[in-house]
Every structure is written in structure tokens, then in C-alpha cells.
Amino acid sequence: MEVGAARETDTGRLDVDRETPVDIVVATVRAWIAEHVPRAWRDAAAHGGAAAIREVRSRADYEAWYPEFSASGLVVPTWPVAYGGLDLTQTVARALEAELRPYNLGRLNPLGLNLAAPALFAHGTEEQRLRFLPPIVCNEEAWCQLFSEPGAGSDLASLATRAERDGDEWVVTGQKVWTTWAHLADYGVLLARTDPDARKHDGITYFLLHLHQPGVDVRPLRHIGGEVDFNEVFLDQARVPDEQRVGGVGDGWRVAKATLSGERQMVSGSGSGGVDRIGGSGAGHLLRLARRAPRDPVLRQEVVRLYSEERIRDWTNQRVRAQLKAGRAPGPESSIGKVHQGELNQRIQVTATRLLGAHAMAWESDATEYVRTLPHELRGMLRSRANTIEGGTTEVNKNVVGERVLGLPREPDPWRGTPWRDVPRS
Secondary structure (H helix, E strand, O other), rough: OOOOOOEEEEOOOOOOOOOOOHHHHHHHHHHHHHHOOHHHHHHHHHHHHHHHHHHHHHHHHHHHHHHHHHHOOOOOOOOOHOOOOOOOOHHHHHHHHHHHHHHHOOOHHHHHHHOOOOOOOOHOHHHHHHHHHHHHHHHOOEEEEEEEEEEEEOOHHHHOOEEEEEEOOOEEEEEOOOOOHHOOEEEEEEEEEEOOOOEEOOOOEEEEEEOOOOOOOEEEEOOOOOOOOEEEEEEEEEEEHHHHHHHHOOOOHHHHHHHHHHHHHHHHHHOOOOOOOOOOOOHHHHHHHHHOOOOOOHHHHHHHHHHHHHHHHHHHHHHHHHHHHHOOOOOHHHHHHHHHHHHHHHHHHHHHHHHHHHHHHOOOOOOHHHHHHOOOOHHHHHHHHHHHHHHHHHHHHHHHHHHOOOOOOOOOOOOOOOEHHHHOOO
């Protein structure tokens, strides 16, 4: 396929780069869509938007087609070609994303793209990036985050999972909890304590752990909506090669900041959570529901208020993303979006159920079919209750904003500077 000076290579990747004029890139993407996106999906997008696409495209259909998307380089267009991208500028990437948006082509493997990748870009070796980034892009290796523990959630640096050196490997023992999609993952980004005599922030190391090995036990946790997103993971002498250590020994907290910032940005952005928002549809869906709801002026005013807030939040996130693409790490600014989005999304989902009226309280369903038949809006409302917890609790993120953005004094810590083994833990 050729369009002007741009074309598709034999591997399926679009042959465009930073020197290709933006109009040629856009024309190439349009031709790619016409050739590679199934006609039924394109017709649904033209006549009914995302909801119509979901009617004709199952999750299995999308996963089966996804290799065509990833091979094109359009999944991560600003990444270097060697890692699965197109090495385009952010300006050009925004233009092509506008062409893709109507077809609801969400990125699979969001935890790999948003949690593992930032740490690899910021602190990984070139060998690690070449090994792990391309399989992340094409969804061949799914990822999760092994950070939180039963006694180390909000105070993550107090974690107790141990990693002990054994030649060219590390032996890991401990427990992680609230691990999103661990039951579907192949690898996890892992924080483990390698020096219990150091201060709690200084004795932690960051690893890339293969989950399909002896000594790793993943146990699902079913949440209020009846589905499984979270898991607890038990590690009993699981092994990780030293070549899968990211950053220096004892430098894991600094590396983890790249992952944590990426996580906060992921759960605070428009359409966050990969293919669908974590917790229902956006405020645009409220507008559609409001057209069918009774003309309650107070409720309609609330819909407009929520829509306006979501637009403001989206503009703020665009500024954060622009900083990222300019080479600056996502810092405390990402916590601002996280604090705002968690509470905002909960209000959006509650309002959606109000607009449904009686349908949100009762519907025809066999008890055994509860999970499958739960209305989309009600499922979103139930799932959104986690928004103010995941990615760091709202309370913790408010501390981050206060200390790092507003310059307020740090919260007192009587154990600051004390070796980890001497700090009291639950």
C-alpha cells in the first residue's frame, strides 16, 4: 500500500518517520484503516459509535485482530521503531490518534504499556528494552504490578517481601495483594527488600519477575461486581535472574517512581484502564442517557457540571502528557489528576445509575447469570468504588500534592532514617 511518500512495509509497519509530512501520515493511516480494520467495525463506528462497535466486536475478536494493529506501529507511535513504535513526534501522533479514535481501538496490555514500560525507558538497559518492550506492544506477554502487601499499602516503602542473592539469581519470598490482573499476567514488576539494615526507602530493589514458575501462587479475589480483577500473590523462593533487575541494587524506590507516576496517569486519564474506562463510561454517556430520562432540571444541571469537569480534567491530562513527550518524567502533577479523577468518576457513575431510574434497581436475571447480565452502568458504578484506592489512595496522593506541588511541610515520621528491621510494622 502506497500513499504519497509513505507506505506499509512487508512486516505491516507503516513506513513513516519524523520527516514524513503530517498530511501524508494521516493519509497513510486512513488507507491502513480502510484495509485492515474489519468493515463491520467501520460501519458500526460510522452509524453508532463505541456502543455499536461492542455489538459487533467481542473481546475475543479484538484480541485475535490485535496483532495487525501492533505490527503497524500505531499502538505506540512515539516509541522508537526498535521497540515497536514509529518514532513520530507527539504532534503527529495526536493527528493519527484522531483518525483512530472513532474505531475504539483500545490498547491491550495497559499495565505493560503504562507501568513496566516507563521504568524500562527511564532505568532499564538497552538489552532489557529490546527484550521486553516489543512483546508488551503486541500483547504477547501480559504484565501486572507486584507492589502492595498486606502490611504495606499506603506506606509502600515498608514492604517486607525479601529477595536474597544466590549467584546470578535472586530468591524471592513474600506476599503481594490487590495485584490487578495477575491471574492473566506473564510477568510482574516487583519490589522486594534486598537490605533490611538500610532505611526502608533505601533497601528496596526493582525486578521483572516471570510468574509462570515454581514458587508463584496467584489467588483471585472476587470484587463487588462479581468479577475478578484483583489477586493475592504468594512467593515462596521464586527466582529472578539478576539480568532482570532494573536499576541498581537498593535503588528500587527511585525506579518505582516511574511506575507509580505512570499508574497514576493511567487511572486519571480519559478512557483510562486500557480498552475501557476502569469503572463505566465517561460523562459523554451521561448526555445520551439524559436525552431519554425525565426532564429533571436539577439532574440535567448535574450532568452538565460533570461533563464540564471531565473536559477540564482531560485538558489538564493533555498538559501532563505533553510534558512526558517532551522528555520530562511525570512527577507530582500526575497525582493531581489521580485525586480529581477518582472522585469525579465515582460521581459520574452514580449519576448514570440515577438516570437509569428503576432499571438500575431491578432487572430480569437468573442468579447464576448475575455477573453477565448486570447493566453496564451499574457494573461501572460498582467498579468505580475502587477508583479512590487504586494507584495510591486519594489520601496519600493529597499528601503528595501538598508536599511536592504546594511545598507544604512533610508529614512527621518518627521513624525516618531508622533501619527497616527496626521500624514497627503491622
